[in-house]
Amino acid sequence: MSYAAEKQVAIAAVRRACILTSSVFNNLVKNETLTKEDASPVTVGDFAAQAVVNTILGRAFPNDPIVGEEDAADLRGDAATALRTRIVELANATLTAKLEAGEKEEWGLGPSGQQTTEQLLNIIDKGKHEGKAERMWTLDPIDGTKGFLRGEQYAVCLSLIVKTEGRTRVQLGVIGCPNLPSDLSNPSSPRGGIFVAVRGEGAYELPLHDPFSAPGRRLSIPKLTTDNLNLLESVEKAHSKLSFNEVVAKELGITKPPTRMDSQAKYAALARGDGGVYLRMPTGTGYREKIWDHAPGSLLVEEAGGKVTDSRGEDLRFDLGRDLGENYGVIVAGEGVHSSVLDAVKRALAKEKQGQ
Template sequence: MSSSSSPQYALERSVAISAVERACSLTDKVFRNLVTADTVTKKDKSPVTVGDYSAQAVVNAILGSHFDEDPIVGEEDSKDLQKPEAESLRKQIFALANEALKNPAQECPAVAEAESKANTQAWGERELTERELLAAIDRGTAEGGAKGRCWALDPIDGTKGFLRGGQYAVCLAFMVDGVVQVGVMGCPNLPHDASSAKPKEGEFGAGEKRSDLGTLFIAVRGQGAFQRPIQGGEEKRISMRQISSLSEASFCESVEAGHSSHGTNARIAELLGISAASVRMDSQAKYASISRGDGDVYLRLPVGDGSYQEKIWDHASGSLLVEEAGGKVSDIRGKDLNFGVGRTLRDNRGVVASQKEHHAKVIDAVRKALEEEGRGHL
């Protein structure tokens, strides 16, 4: 799929970038037009439903136009959308999806070249039909596995962050034989510069958005990690912050305590001599943040009895981003994440990401903290 003169997976990289760009533009529009103060207080999830379905339709349609035999592991299927009572929702979703597909790609020369050689229609030359968009959504029902090519998609990772005007991400990963090879993540509310203030939740809605927000993160195995504005621009290589001791580190953790115990995290920080305040945000944006030095350690520890199995789309693109930025990602036992056993990380418990040289010490502290809680069996 790539010429001998192109880097490995150059086409997959370009197609993924274009798909995520479009999905980010779409979800940003959904937030501005559909999310209100009442949405959050009334726990109205309809904007997330619209965003999830329409973004998945867009990404899957684009992937299908270039890699029609590649399975996709995604969150949604179209079963509920096909019900008669969903007609209004269906029309809204398909209008958004077709509008996003008409947007020109920012920087995808490899895609343009491939379309020219294949003599295929450029995306957006005609509107996709309802049947085609439903089929695109249903391309995301693959089971994954350890053989062959596969994509993993989370169209809106961090739904609560999305609704609050906080951090969320559009996450797309390409895998071969269960190993992540390409990861692209769009973070519409993350500043281009790690040193810039992140938006306060609810800071913007229908009004103007800060021009310094919206960052795209890209990684290809063995080729490094990069970021650039979602709107287009020069890619900049990124790397994790270099620290001589973990006492200089800071955690990047979930806003929601239900995703990973803040109390356990605090004990781990104490064991490691970390006193800096944690950076808290929703979604895989945490992976993106530590990959460019905004935070150093990301923990997603098992809660309760540890029976929950992490979904592959929640970690595939982010884990590669950290690894290519010089980090190490494993589960709480130090085992590599296994993306080749289906739709979940059933061989793993929890996730730990940190600088490679300090990873073993972080794992030791995690194990000690869990043992103190009587959860050392996890």
């Protein structure tokens, strides 16, 4: 089926959230109104962006549940008065900004979009859904919090997951990357893009500030071989076992240094040909990846000609709740090299088990 309406709403929601988070960085982090070591800018941005996106989704698709990263429990007490006030101000300023191309007033946007504090807290709480439904959205309002604080890569990530013909799959993925250069090899190139994919319709990069002006650039992962691969991986060692990635790189004969960036911007970069492989192996036992960390990015890569599995070669599961269940690790690569990467990962895991 077509998801044209959902695509339009999702792009508009992610665009507004990107503008909001950029404003938070410029006003609270860059100008050092709060110190970079203080988590408050991230907290403000997370909650306000979730309020904006959930408002738009709630107006456009009132029956759809949302699986979001945040809930408003910590915002309701007296101790959170100042934080709550700032979040409400930011969310309302974003919602009531003038309508742009592709947006509709009935989504809660424009001058009449003002919300009360209680309305915004309740709409943030709509993200508490358990993650089991025939149709649901996933949202990560700021994916890559440390990248956000450094003024580097972070992403606003939204997806629509639908059960059709007995199978639950991501049908729509939208990722906003406010700081991603248009040319990764040239850091001074224009920054900011919205990456969107609908199952069966391809993956596209759109301009961040005017995403409805043109169809955008269709993304296609180039046909790479193990001779010219390099790894995309997290900046933070706590997020992925980077030492394991080094072993996999040796197994594949990769000599190029890895490209490191935070957030699902890695999925976006890989989908347009920046790097060949994204590996994310767990750093500890018992850790389960959250569905909002991979749902939109996985579809983006698949629609650009890539493949996404766990380290066993199994599809990622988006029907088990708020996490990916027993999926262990995530392997993302172009279709032509994925099997080689998977074999290398299995060899590296065997060596790790043997203590080599």
